[in-house]
Amino acid sequence: MRILHLTPGTGNFHCGSCLRDHALIKALRVRGHDALMAPLYLPLVTDREFGAQELPVQIGGISLFLQQKFTWFHKLPKFVHTWINKPDRLRLASRRMGMTSPRVLGEMALGALLGTEGRQWGEWHKLLDWIRNHGKFDVVSLSNSLLTGLAPAIEKELGLPVVCSLQGEDSFLDTLPEPYRTQCWEAMQRNARSIRRFIAPSQFYASHMRERLNAAEGQIKVMPNGIDTTAFTTSSPDPNWPTIGYFARMIHGKGLTTLVDAYIDLAKRGSVPRVKLRIGGAKTPIDEKYVAELQRKIKAAGLEKRVEWLPNVSFKDKVHFFHDLTVFSVPATYGEAFGLYVIEAVSSGVPVVQPDHGAFPELIAATEGGMLCKPDDAKALADALEALLNDGELREKFSRNGINKVRQEFSATRMAERFEAILQEAAAPEQALH
The missing domain is CATH 3.40.50.2000 (Glycogen Phosphorylase B;)
Structure with missing residues (x-):
């Protein structure tokens, strides 16, 4: 299968989600899949060198922030966006993440989850164009549910099935101030209708998120994380x-x-x-x-x-x-x-x-x-x-x-085997939720 995995980078520190994604993509490649991991927001920080197939950041965090503030930002010349989203500049910006106010975090999270209805869509739409022009994929995999604002457009405009991993997003969303907390959860529930399969790392989290997302019966599968x-x-x-x-x-x-x-x-x-x-x-x-x-x-x-x-x-x-x-x-x-x-x-x-x-x-x-x-x-x-x-x-x-x-x-191999089975099930035409 040709798989596109979209995952947020952290810019300057290791996180469990990044390490899990890294191990998963490597193991999928070993199993013969054409698996690409495209970083979003900030550069990836992984345990070891990722290899020649690593892609640059597709949608930079600085651009998304400016797009949220100025809806015309995406219309600026390409060289402006290239300059803003240079890896070193993104890494420098990542060091200031802790200075972002809860209100701004809420605005940014909601803006991404609103998809085509949000102020960030001028930038996010570029990602759809990139996917469309990068060859035919069999499935798009989202690293976490904070990216589900992309799912309705990927499904509708590109006709591709979308799967989404669940990696502890509730601990972030529940700390957002109102009205962003409630609005983000409502947006995620709407977006869930465009997700063929959610993938939870434990039975505990599957049960917890089934209720929070109002997920359909059988929509959430359990796949424990793995390592090399x-x-x-x-x-x-x-x-x-x-x-x-x-x-x-x-x-x-x-x-x-x-x-x-x-x-x-x-x-x-x-x-x-x-x-x-x-x-x-x-x-x-x-x-x-x-x-x-x-x-x-x-x-x-x-x-x-x-x-x-x-x-x-x-x-x-x-x-x-x-x-x-x-x-x-x-x-x-x-x-x-x-x-x-x-x-x-x-x-x-x-x-x-x-x-x-x-x-x-x-x-x-x-x-x-x-x-x-x-x-x-x-x-x-x-x-x-x-x-x-x-x-x-x-x-x-x-x-x-x-x-x-x-x-x-x-093991990463066992994780990839389970992931492969979920993708094959999700990609079957009869599995569409609509």
Whole structure:
């Protein structure tokens, strides 16, 4: 099949959605599909070089912002748009994302979701022209539901089936101020009528979004995310320095505050001598104040020499990060749609402790690579980490089970097989919702 996958770039930091999309497209190509990934908004940031088939940003975030403000912007000469959307300029703009007000974020999100009725359509329509002139595709895949404003036009003007992945968009939309929050959800429900299949990474998120989108029976399919399991080495931590790991964006929502508090509690107990904490993952300029506050808390507890911060590391360094861990936890405060970091840790043979909500119970049951604890409770997390760190046999069991299960069910190859089946079903003429 000839597949076009549209995915937003972040410009300057790794995100789980980008890494999942990268692994998916690579695995689809291995399976013989002509799969193209077209970045939107900002350049992609992936674990490794993507290869010769990577495409430039098709619709730049700066252009969309200006189009939202000035409806005539798309009529300016092409050289103006080329200059504005140079990769380095887009990356520079991405560093200022955190300065965008909630109202502007709401305007931009709604503008994209309104599709042909929105102020941004003058720019978005160029993407349809590009798709039309880039050869015949069998299906268009949207990386997340914030792009569904494109679906009605792709279906009507290009006659192509559209599938859409669901990757935790609700956590963004529900933070928007009114009236944008309600209007965005209403627009997404309208757009859903033009989506042949939604693809959720967990049963939890499929059930959650089925109601939020008012989806038709059978419209949402479940496809767990996958990774290149061959890229991760088996952990071999120093037994003299038991180490707890965290690898996700350095924000409160991912539970970093809970983990730091649990670590301080655990260290003060003295039941796990010399226990260390390694914190890695994306850190953007808007996260620096939050991280500094946590660092002050750790210093006040006299533990700063036992806590290591590794922001924005390369793929090679990330593999090494997991290699040195004894246990792992990202105790997110909200119901995660999936949690790719859990699969990366388990694939590395690192036992995990996760909160008992969202997709985590499914992941723990499927991988047999860890345990659950009470959500948003630093003491409960400290208790679970303490128990696991002091039970070598249990850690070995979780490690052995987890590696085997991830290789069987959460590889990029397995993800591509499932995705291929969904695409074939969605592309069948009788599957049209109209």
